[in-house]
Amino acid sequence: MTGDPELVVAACAMDPLASAVLTLKESRDMAAEMLEAEKQWLPQFEGKTIRPTPTILRPPGTPHVDVPLDPALAVVQLANKASA
Secondary structure, three states: OOOHHHHHHHHHHHHHHHHHHHHHHHHHHHHHHHHOOHHHHOOOOOOOOOOOOOOOOOOOOOOOOOOOHHHEOOOEEEEHHHHH
């Protein structure tokens, strides 16, 4: 409603399905592609672009860390460990 493309990026990044399979860069790229594809129906975004952000690269050899996909499950697991 405001025509701020950064809010579109934030909405895409916060979507649980998108964030489960996309990096933040991929979410930003997807939002840009969606705005371009639908521009004739979204005049409030005309002439506005998503600002570029730096890509953070992971140094070679950095080990992966297991992270739960759903933060709510992590909270439940911590609560269960604390009560055990």
